[in-house]
Structure formats: structure tokens, C-alpha cells
Amino acid sequence: MPNKTAFACGYAAIVGPPNAGKSTLLNKLLNHKLSIVTPKPQTTRKKITGIYHNDRCQIIFLDTPGIMDPIQKLHESMLKTTRTTLNEADVIIALIPASKRTELFDRTFTNMLFEKWLDETKKPVIMALNKADILNEKERKDALRIIQDHWQPRKALAVSALHGTGIDALVDSLQPFLPLDTPLYPDDILSTAPERFFVSEIIREKVFLQYGQEIPYATEVVIDEFKEQHENNPSKKDVIRSSIIVERDSQKHILIGKKGAALKKLGMAARKDIEELLGRPVFLELFVKVRPDWRKKKSMLKSYGY
Numbered sequence: 001m002p003n004k005t006a007f008a009c010g011y012a013a014i015v016g017p018p019n020a021g022k023s024t025l026l027n028k029l030l031n032h033k034l035s036i037v038t039p040k041p042q043t044t045r046k047k048i049t050g051i052y053h054n055d056r057c058q059i060i061f062l063d064t065p066g067i068m069d070p071i072q073k074l075h076e077s078m079l080k081t082t083r084t085t086l087n088e089a090d091v092i093i094a095l096i097p098a099s100k101r102t103e104l105f106d107r108t109f110t111n112m113l114f115e116k117w118l119d120e121t122k123k124p125v126i127m128a129l130n131k132a133d134i135l136n137e138k139e140r141k142d143a144l145r146i147i148q149d150h151w152q153p154r155k156a157l158a159v160s161a162l163h164g165t166g167i168d169a170l171v172d173s174l175q176p177f178l179p180l181d182t183p184l185y186p187d188d189i190l191s192t193a194p195e196r197f198f199v200s201e202i203i204r205e206k207v208f209l210q211y212g213q214e215i216p217y218a219t220e221v222v223i224d225e226f227k228e229q230h231e232n233n234p235s236k237k238d239v240i241r242s243s244i245i246v247e248r249d250s251q252k253h254i255l256i257g258k259k260g261a262a263l264k265k266l267g268m269a270a271r272k273d274i275e276e277l278l279g280r281p282v283f284l285e286l287f288v289k290v291r292p293d294w295r296k297k298k299s300m301l302k303s304y305g306y
């Protein structure tokens, strides 16, 4: 039996279908806006490390892109990232969203998740039924019983990432599987990813929120320059220059809008959040560039970090 009073530290991967609420869960756990959250599926493309601390444990969370069919090269590399992430983890959280449609959650997906992904890792799996706030008490119990009977995870629990319910129980259920007895990071560090990564995620989030249809999926954001000068000279703002990469001229026109109005709106919304994240004033300059079919080209995907 693990000693509950000892300190524990280790890696936990969060895996689930697109739109399961992984980013919302991570943000709630860390009480800080780390990964981006939008109502559209597949906005999380890169692994994000968030670090949770309490007086009994430190959990380093590995977020994964949603699992889906490898239709495009982009998806293939996302799936590879997910597999690597699962193998790096000490414990895996299978995050399955509750549903009100024909069944309480997607059993076909859950089956596929265990058969194609989780079973072969031989890692302990904690199954978290997210969005449990949309179910009533009986539905929650029924769903958890089905999960326990069919897939036998180490533990199955209902959570609501949005409302923050079940989060402490989730942390408690992870603790026995964390192998280290000392923390790996100081307790004031929430993430090892650099600030410029979060800045690009904010810009990408705003693209997702502001534009419809195919634009967000054809977009990549690259930070070209990140000049920190405010700390040394408080009369100056930090300067961030960023390129928004799209696939076609038509997408560029939409992004920029009439007389640049759409891009200006995007920049204002992004700057507000970036200043909030960094806690200092920022001058943000956005450029829109066309790179035909970047999503289909291996070398381009690589240069954007996929």
C-alpha cells in the first residue's frame, strides 16, 4: 500500500476525444489560464506542461491533442505526440465527456481509446467522466458503473472541469501512482513552457474565436520577435511581432478584413490577454503571411514545431 502521508511527485497525461474539456480541466487544476479554451474542437495542438502543487504532491500534467482519425499529416503528427506523451506519463487520466444524446458518454470511442491507446501502455488509468454537471445523480452513477464494469480503470470518477467539482478527488486518485518522493520543480512554477508559447496560443485562440469555417484550422501563429524591455525601462512597452500563417490569399483577405479592421480587432483582443498574462504593457504587431498548403508539407510542419 502506498504511504499516504509521504510526498509524491510524477507525470500525469490527460487524454480524450477533441472537445472533452482537457484544457478547461488543466486550467481549473492550475487555477491559471494555461492552455487555450474555445468551443471549437481541436484547438490544442501541442503538448502543454502544467504543474500542480499542494502540500502532499506535485503533479506534472501533460496535455495531449485530441485523439481522432489521421486524415491529414497534421493529425498524424498530433497522434504521434499523443503516443509519446502517454509513454512519458506515470499515470493517465482518460477524460471522457458526458453526453445527453443517445447514451451517457461515447462508448465506441471509449472502447477504441482503451484498445488502441491505453491498454498497450500498461500504465494505470484513472477515468474521469467530465461535464458531469449535465447529468443527474442517477445518470452519473449509471455511467460510472458502466465504465467500471467494461474497462476497469484504477478508478472512475465524475468531474466538472467547468465548475471545479470532483477535482480534489481526481488529484487524490492520482497521488498513489506518482513515483518520486521529492518535487521536481519549485512550487511557484506553473509551467516549463516559455512565455512566447503562451503568447502564440493566445493569438491562436483569438483567431478561433473571431473567424468561422476553415480559417482557424488553416492558421498557425509564429512569434518572430519578443523584445522584453519594460522591466529595464518602465517607460517602454515589450514588443511582440508575430506572423499569422495561412494557406491561401483568400484566407489572408478574410483575416485582414476591410481596411484592416478584422486584424485590428484581433490584435486588440490578443494584446489585452497577453498583457494580463505577462503583467506588463505590450506593443503587439501582427502580420498575415501566405504559405500555400503548409499543413500538408512535412518540412513546414517541422519548422512550426510539430
Ligand SMILES: Nc1nc2c(ncn2[C@@H]2O[C@H](COP(=O)(O)OP(=O)(O)OP(=O)(O)O)[C@@H](O)[C@H]2O)c(=O)[nH]1
Residues within 6 Å of the ligand: 017, 018, 019, 020, 021, 022, 023, 024, 025, 036, 037, 038, 039, 040, 041, 042, 043, 044, 064, 065, 066, 130, 131, 132, 133, 134, 159, 160, 161, 162, 163
Ligand atoms: N458543461 C460543461 N462544459 C465543459 C466542461 N468542461 C469543458 N466544457 C466545455 O467544453 C468545450 C471544450 O473544452 P476545452 O477545454 O477547450 O476542450 P479540449 O479537450 O481541450 O479541446 P481540444 O482543443 O479539442 O483538445 C468548451 O466549450 C468548454 O467550456 C464541463 O465540465 N461542463
